[in-house]
Amino acid sequence: MSLSSLVVPCLLAGLALYALGKRVDVYGALTAGAADGLQLVIRILPALVALLTAVSMFRASGAMDVLTRALAPVLEKLGIPPETAPILLVRPLSGSGALAVVSDLISRHGPDSYTGRVAAVMMGSTETTFYTVAVYFGAAGIRRSRYTVPAALAADLTGFIAAAMTVRLLFGT
């Protein structure tokens, strides 16, 4: 039995007991949240269909290989596997686009492969930067974002490099 196989069951059981102790309606909260989750799936499905179609076409045409090869020298210097190049380009712009690219990579290389893991960690440790900036500054009536975008992109790039590094250190290549 590995430690990671304990996380999910213990988290669920611990949370349920804690909630019972606090007199929270455990089952009601779970199902209400699950309904929200289903809403989320329905909301991203149309975008996922459009984007996974485009990404599949892009890969089948051979354009993905050309892109990957073109960026490979730079990415290898940063320690990033070149196959993840499309994530770097799409992630700051579109969350469902990145999800499409990541799922394409994971199903192609396997979820427990080096590339599959790096792709997952990249997705989990970064955000849709431009969308977030637009939402917050749009709502607050900010017209000049000053240095926010460069700083946020520096954070994204760090996340990508760190994803490759941590996966290499923790799981090997």
Place this chain on the structure above:
Amino acid sequence: MAWIWSVLVGISVLFGLLRGTMAEVSRAAMSGAAGAVELAVGMAGALCLWSGAAELMRRCGLDAALAALFRPLLRRLLPRASRDEETLSAVSANLSANLLGLGNAATPPGIRAARRMARGCGGAAGDELCRLVVLNTASVQLLPTTVASLRAACGCAAPFDILPAVWISSLLSVTVGLGTARLLGRLWRD
């Protein structure tokens, strides 16, 4: 998005013509669309379960407990905004919801905080508002549930085994983001 999609498809057709891979491109278009639905269905169960767990955490008041934990940190990160009690509580609610992976619950208090911080600044983002947005674009999440559901849908036995890697990467990325913001804040002239 319209541009990204059209350019992707346009380039694919161009490459298909030039390299004679049109048959593959045509097949990929159909299988990609079908794959998206399979993927969404495969992810739906895990995603619902984790949304349920997140909602349970929220109803237990774990987000409020986390928010209280953040306050001292936020007072140092956003000293001016923290003098306003309502802004401080909005920012900490925003952060704790992000941390628990409650994306929908994170945005409203985040926007409330941003609005309060943007008052009287004449449309230019102040240093602290820049920091708040960088904090939000860096995504620090305790349980990256979407990507774990995706891995589970692809047949992964331990979809959460990437947790330590995600945490370390997120921490490094948010640190560099805030560090860059601080540095640029000193250098920026406008």
